[in-house]
Amino acid sequence: MLENIFQYIxxxxxxxIQSLKEWVAIESDSVQPLPHFRQEIFKMMDIAADKLRHLxxxxxSIDMGHQELPDGQNLPIPPILLAELGNDPKKPTVCFYGHLDVQPAKKEDGWHTDPFTLVEVDGKLYGRGATDNKGPVLAWINAVGAFQALNQDIPVNIKFIIEGMEEAGSVSLDKLVEREKDRFFSNVDYIVxxxxxxxxxxxxxxxxGTRGNIYFTVEVKCREQDFHSGTFxxxxxxxxxxxxxxxxxxxxSSGHILIPGIYDNVTPLSEEEKKMYETIDLNLEEYQNSSQVEKFLFDTKEExxxxxxxxxxxxxxxIEGAFDEPGAKTVIPxxxxxxxxxxxxPHMNISVVETQVKKHLEDIFSQRNSSNKLKVTMMLGVHPWIANIHDIQYIAARRAIKxxxxxxxxMIRDGSTIPIAKTFQDIIQKSVMMLPLGAVDDGEHSQNEKINRYNYIEGSKLFAAFFLEVAKMHS
Structure with a gap:
């Protein structure tokens, strides 16, 4: 069966690629809160909904209401698409998450081509959203469509949750997931x-796995008005x-965090995990050169x-409030x-870290005997996510990749923070897996974002193979 599917793809x-070109042409920028871009996201979601209905x-298409912005604007939030295909109780149900909004892009930012016109050069498909995340969403749709075109039974029930505000913090997504956990997600076995x-x-x-993130501001204040350094x-x-x-x-200077107790709950390194780092394909010299960094803090790939x-x-x-313009201004902020x-x-706790940070800064501040006022605020807290690499879904994906x-x-983790993985894990409480398609040099969020033709097409095959493997493993 797979040979025919692969041949069809x-x-x-x-x-x-033409479908990807049509999707890239839509300027679905969620970062800039402007009516024009919101209209483009709505257009993108409508086109995706039609594509799914065609399957x-x-x-x-869930109405998410409006968003009140700090500047007084009241903008509509794009709908979130919940779609389902198949409800055979004998088959496992796999839910795919993706997003169709993108980061801002203009040719004058340093793009070689118009960012919203998909251009192929040497097997690379350049365009905003090509790898993040329109290409992978379409690859999943391509895989489903291949089964249907050949009148082959899809071995799993498929669900989609597709949003248009991921780049702007996934506005209201967690509330929707919570609201739908006993309806739309009730029979979901695996989330990809x-x-x-x-x-x-x-x-x-x-x-x-992904790291979490906790963001702080530290305010030191003497009075409202700045001082003249000659006078004060x-x-x-x-x-x-x-x-x-x-x-x-x-x-x-070695990158070691000096806050007491901060490392206490970090999961110890196991032998199994240590061995996984040894086999990872990372050319350290190439990585360092592409990063344009003279020297990293550590010398080995594993470290x-x-x-x-x-x-x-x-x-x-x-630092907010500091003088940061050209010239020499002698102000004391x-x-x-x-x-x-x-x-x-894992397994650092946000509230514990918050307490440790505040205590450390207050202790250091008190040692200075300053008459100024200190205020430490946690602005954001997102938990890390870790999956069980021995569960059915991961084994199935490994087989499909092979x-x-x-x-x-x-077998990798991601040093950044992708909150939706932890949201799904905590609320739905089913297996969550991240199955990337793009290569390391795809340039997501930056100029000249691309996805390789090879990755896009072979990624479509990968999803098809995954359907078969996870169905076999599940049964």
Missing amino acids: DLHQNEF GAAVD ISDNLWISKKKPALTY GGILNEPMADLVSLLGSLVD ILMHLWRYPSLSIHG AQVIGKFSIRLV TVFGVDPD
Whole structure:
């Protein structure tokens, strides 16, 4: 059966690329809160709904209401699509999550081509959204369509949840998932997300974990009005000096976080996990060159991957209220706000880390005997996600990857934060897997985003093979 499916996908790959071209042409930018872009997202969701109905799926376009923005705008939130195809109780039900909104893009940002015109150069399909996430969504649809075109029974029941606000924080998605857990999601066995990348240009990967994120602001305030450094310099506690001292106390030059207790709940490294790092396809020299970094903090592939994926990191992002323009201004800022975040790993607890951070900063501040006021605020907290790589879905995906690509996948984590995986895991309480299609150099979010023709077409085959493998394993 698979041979016929694969042959069909190969023969129709130009049609599949044409579909991607039509989807990339829609400027479904959710980051810029402008009516024009919201209309484009609505248009994108309507086109996707029609595509799913053409497959024979029952599609529910859920009205998500309106979004009140800080500038007073009241913009409609694009609908979330819930679609289902097949309800055979003897088959497992697989739910695919994807998003059809994109990051902003303009040719003058440094694109070689118009970002909303899909252009193929040397087997690379350039266009905004090609890999993040329109290509993978279409690859899943391509796989389903191949079974139907050949009158082959699809071995699983299929469900889709597709949104249009992922790049803007998935507005109201978690509420919808909670609301639908006993209806739409009640018979779902497996959830697949394809919204990240391989760690290699050529070797496929399976992702089993992401880091969480906790974001803080640190405000040091003396008064409302700034000071002249000639009039007040040397006779008061300067807020900027206090803040720089506080920020400098968070992490050392080797990247080690200096907050007491922060590593206490980090999961110990097992022998099984340690061995997985050894087989991962990462060319360290190529990785370093492409990053344009003279030297990393660690010398081996294993150490770098572990500090990207399985250990926490702390990054300082900026200072609000500081003079940051050209020229020499001799002001003493009266109030400054530092911003930093910590990437969390299993089994770090957000509330525990929040307490540790606040206590550390308050202790350091008290040692300075400053007369200024300190305020530490946690702005955002997202838990890390980790999956069981030995569950049926992961075994099935590994087999499907071996069938299509002829190799075992790299078993990887993602150092960034993808909240929807944890949302599904906590609310639906079923197996969640991240099955990426794109190569490491796809440039999601950046100029000249692309997906390789090879990845897009072979990815369509991968999803078809996965349907068969997960059905076999489930039964």
